[in-house]
Amino acid sequence: MSGALRLERVTISLATRVLIPPLELSIMPGEVLTLMGPSGSGKSTLLNFLGGTLPGAFRASGRVWIGEREVSALAPQQRRIGILFQDDLLFPHLSVGENLAFGLEASLRTRRARAQRIEAALAEAGLAGFAPRDPATLSGGQRARVALLRLLLAAPEALLLDEPFNKLDAALRAEFRRFVFARAAAAGVPVLMVTHDATDAQAAAGAVLEIVPAPEGASIAPGARRTQAAAPVQSAGATVAEGL
Amino acid sequence: MSGTTLQRGLAPAPAPVAMPFWLRQAPRVTLALFLAPVAAGLLGTVLPAFGYLPAIGGRAVTLAPWRILFRQPGIGTAIGLSLASGLGATALSVLLVFGCCAHWAGRQPGRIGRSVLAPVLAAPHAALAIGLAFLLAPSGWIVRALSPWLTGWRQPPDIATVQDPYGLALTAGLLVKEVPFLLLMTVSALGQLPVARTLEAAAALGYDRASAWVKLILPQVYGQVRLPIYAVLAYALSVVDMSLILGPSNPPTLSVLALQWFTAPDVRMYFPAAAAALLQLAVVLGSIGVLRALELGIGRVGRCWIAAGRRRSRAAPVLRLAAVGVCGLTLLGVLSLVALALWSGAAGWRFPALWPRHWSAAQWIRQIGTVAWPLGTTVGVAAASSLAALLLVLGCLENEQHGAAVPARRSLWLLYLPLLVPQIAFLFGMQVLLTVCRLDGTLIAVIWSHLLFVLPYVFLALADPWRSLDQRYARTALCLGASPRRVFLRIKLPLLLRPVLVAAAVGLAVSIDQYLPTIFAGAGRVVTLTTEAVTLASGGDRRMTGIFGLLQAVIPLGAYCIAIGATAARRFAPQPTEGRS
Amino acid sequence: MMRRHRLAALALTGAWAFAAAAPAAVRPWQAVLNAARGQTVYFDAWAGDPRVNAYIAWVGGELAACCAVTLRQVPLADTATAVTQVIAEKAAGENTDGTVDLIWINGPNFYALRHRGLLYGPFAAELPNAVLVNRHDPANRIDFTVPVEGYESPWRKAQLVFIYDSAYVRHPPRSIQAFPAWAKAHPGRFTFPQVQNFLGVAFLEQALYALTPDPSVLQRPVSEANFARVTAPLWAWYDRLRPYLWRHGREFPASGPAERQLLEDGEIDLMPSFNPAEAAADVAAGLLPKTVRTVVLEGGTLGNTSFVAIPYNSPHKAGAMVVANFLLSPQAQARAGSLHGLGGPTVLDLNRLTPAQRAQFAPAAATPWGAAPDALQRSVPEPHPSWAARLVQAWERRYTP
Known part of the structure; x- marks a missing residue:
């Protein structure tokens, strides 16, 4: 059981350009917050910052909490924040099972127990018996599911989705979206998704924020294309810092 | 833990992955290993080129070495010859x-x-x-x-x-x-x-x-x-x-003239030799400058032509x-x-x-005994310098991916200095430095001098594949809770095994090719297949040269085959990385 | 003058490193042997001739067995590299722990180190085998007219001869004067190593000796006043020869062995050599056809002795002396003289050897390939080293495009 993902006055800038103005928000476990914005607006950069892999050219400040744990001073591998990219990024030199084993928590000790856990996860995802396969032989949808399984097996306390449905065709897209949100809900972790596709935001059925880039500095506002099912911004805990 | 560093407004992002000390120092150590000998070497050439080398009586700064240089018979022809064949x-x-x-x-x-x-x-x-x-x-x-x-x-x-x-x-x-x-x-x-x-x-x-x-x-x-x-x-x-x-x-080419004078029995020839070495440096730098200008010119004309x-x-x-x-x-x-x-x-x-x-088979039989020693030295020096180069290059590349400061990255072009500065222009000075450090004639000195030439090629061979590996693999692995060391060993190295092995093979080949650095840094004591082969070639004996030349060629070739073979045998071939078509 | 003085002092501080108390002249040889035990001697030697390398390897084996001295040849493409090395070490202030222990040295290089005080000595007289050296042969005491004075020890003799291929040449030239006419009749079939090589300049010196009216001036240092006059006949002769040389006298092989390769390839029919037994040894090794013959010029040719010297900063002087002494032993000299060794005459006086020792020198069965011993009777002393340097300089000035 994890706590809320909370951002305190997070700002990111590149050289003199402010990408993310001071941002406060919190996402409760099981909730999905969607951050929208055109490409190059700094959405992915924010995820990099949260994940702890921000390239050195960027400057950032602010604090990040998961529950009562401050993660912003931790190394990425200690944060327990999982990221799903639009590419599955399965390690091509490892089999499907080895990919999952790479993600699976080390606390599960015996080889047998690990293999069973992996096989169970695959079976749940409709991929029973795929463990010894070369990832390159899987279809796009299968690979995407394996990538999510790998992420979840690491037992993250928060999930970051970086346009994860972008490269899938329409049919797969809807199916995989359902799969992802169902899994995320089942895991009971806060989810932050960035996308520039409104249907993704609709499917997420959560609050939406929008980055509006401007020459004098970006601003972040509650999303204009709110979905019917969306909760009020305030209840999602997102506020835009004053003065910007 | 309260993050005090985070209170400073727009401070640099806290290094997301705490870089180990050695990794943070990798570019600096690499450059120091590089610049010290090259700089000392150049100084040891520049001073005698202007008449200063007290050990053989040159105590005043003068232009006399240049006057002597340009009075040497055939100097014009030699420069022309170097330019014609080189360009x-x-x-x-x-x-x-x-x-x-x-x-x-x-x-x-x-x-x-x-x-x-x-x-x-x-x-x-x-x-x-x-x-x-x-x-x-x-x-x-x-x-x-x-x-x-x-x-x-x-x-x-x-x-x-x-x-x-x-x-x-x-x-x-x-x-x-x-x-x-x-x-x-x-x-x-x-x-x-x-x-x-x-x-x-x-x-x-x-x-x-x-x-x-x-x-x-x-x-x-x-x-x-x-x-x-x-x-x-x-x-x-x-x-x-x-x-x-x-x-x-x-006359021979300019560099050979310089070498002949450096090694002339009359040590006063040292002064024009140093001047010739400096002239050689000027010829190289000038040619690179002209080429750069040509590039710019052709680039401008080319744009119109394309349009x-x-x-x-x-x-x-x-x-x-x-x-x-x-x-x-x-x-x-x-x-x-x-x-x-x-x-x-x-x-x-x-x-x-x-x-x-x-x-x-008499040649081979007679040589079996004499070949063993230089063969061992050659392989040892090549392996040590390639391994050192590989470690330093991997250190620099990792440092770069962990968000190294831009200046450190920019200064890495200095790594190519030994490839752009003619060997003859700094090897004598470097020998003096080694002697002062009491390293001349040791294997360490030879390995170091080889490293100067091995490292740039290893860097050339490895930098592009390493940089073009999709960084999100590493990020994904980190977010899955793997330590940077585990990411490096389990994800990056296996994915880039082929370029790493090929780079190592390139390093071996470059090391085995080194003649002048081995002679100078080894004080002639460190005998490799190459020093033997060139010495024998000076004697014109094709049979012996054949034996040594073949052995010289076979070692790096074997390394290439191992590099290719080892990676071909892997279970899953790495996928094309981002940006490749 | 100040510098010479300081150098001598430096040389001395190095000299006593291994035997502090005993002055060189009276130190018993046994003390040297004891000091040498376990030392590794780095022997800088030109390595362009596989036969010499094999011989040095053999010497190393013998020394390890008899004296516990490890001999390691430092193969040089050019002896001057060792000279450079010693000078570089001095530049770096390395006065006691140099990297060169022994150098195979010849006139100009000896002169270069000796007159800078960078050689250890005198040591040659201390070697027990020095008494066997042929003292009637001036080349063993005077290296290119520079008195040896105990700063180097002889180990090998050489004399200028010419090797030709009798399959194509019936009448080789028998005198320097005959060369232009011979070359005109055989255009492109003769050359000599480039003048920067010691064999190349030796050919010019031989010609100068034969052509100049008063050869005795060659024994004194060259002077600008007489150089033009003394060498005028040489250049006149060379200008007649040059158009008919291999490659029209524009290119030259790098060294003796490189020239031997040309003879083997059939590119030339006649070449100079400093080893009267080279042809015989090469035929035995399958490097030259059995049709080659050796000719010595009438009126005598340049004789030359190869020496070894010890740099002032060698840390293994005792070991180096043991090597130098072994090179003078009847055993080593006999091996050197055989066709399995180097071929060529000995530096020893056979009359000073015991009959058993002398028996090792029994002449190999006469071969048609080498030079007849009686043809080698007359050897001509080499000119002062300053002549070689000046000749090379003048030649380069005249004939370098």
């Missing part, structure tokens, strides 16, 4: 390589090409030059194949086909060696561009393949191979060992010619090595016999 070989190599790549663009040059190139790439310059000298000589293989049935010659004609006064044989030798190198560099740079898609798109716009390649691919690929081209230029202008074997002797929109060219036959040229040069290279192999077992092989009349 000629570089220009031709570049044209041939680009022409050949354009000709084969979109078609599969295949593995055959690469496996034929490998021995020529792996063979040291000296060994190749000796074999080539035998091919081209008036009493050589080519003339023998035609004599006497076609030429009527029962004795070799008195025509200067090697060591000719115009340096043509030297130019040919440089081409045989440098074209495969540039080709390899260009092909691997092309691997990172969407060549096929670009050509298809251009074809859809009505451009034929030659025009499309020159107008679209060349401008993109040139930036990537600029440095290798500069390295070829610097090497071709200042080569010593090939020039001793294939170049004229009266003019002409779609058809008559270049296709020219490109085919370039491809034929590259094949011909490769054939010459392979035949040179074959000739060496034959000589190592030949007893009597006089003109005009095409094959040795008698065979003898």
